[in-house]
Amino acid sequence: MKHQHDEKIMNKIAEQLGADFNAEVIAEVAEHMRECPDCKIYVDSVKQTIKLYRVTESEFSVPEDVSDRLFKVLKLDNR
């Protein structure tokens, strides 16, 4: 089956996909996704992608040697 979408809903979906990760789903998109499982799968998979990166790219502390070299370069005393 061919998946047809008018430009209006495509623009709304694009808007959703560029919005905050935690943003509420735009009403039109939510409504569309109820009738269109493909779009739901797609939007969900983008969310899942972001979530995976947020988990795997967790914050490192600056390694001690890196910090030592930084303060040395800056000629500052790292108390």
Add this chain to the structure above:
Amino acid sequence: MIKEAEIIRMALNGDQSAQTELVKTHSTRIYNLGLRIMRNEEDAEDVLQETFITMLNKLQQFSGKSSLYTWLYRIATNIALQKLREKKRLEAKISIHEPDFEALRGSQLREWPEHLEEKINDEQFRNCLSVAMEDLPENYRAVFVLRDLENLSTKEAAGVLEISEANVKVRLMRARLFLRDKLAHHLKCVGETR
């Protein structure tokens, strides 16, 4: 606690402990920003050093209109992007495909496996995530890092990158779709061998 504006004023007057304080307060964020954009520790360290050298040299140019960390993000991001461009100069230019929701028009959409988070300990999967980020062109990577990993607002990211908010949104969408497609491809391959 002394306000950061006061510490900045002291640092500008040559107070070394105030300068140290500023570096200590912001070095973790800048180091991580460098790691996420550059994708390796050596380059992240260069970005870290150059950012704070620039900060100390140009602190008098900091207007105080934005917060110090967004100002530092701008310096660090520019340094990182410059480095990536230099590296790429000899390599073939890669351009990002224009995502036109192709997957939505095809018939290959398949629900992703549940509990994907459990897969992040799988080395092959982590590697796929990392390679996808490396493949993402730097202009898009910077937006993704600032918005989705560093949690900057659209407005802040626009300020850091000196582009419009509309542009941030478009690049963020494209970056996400690019990463999503790479991952979808990987997951499909994994599915076939199961």
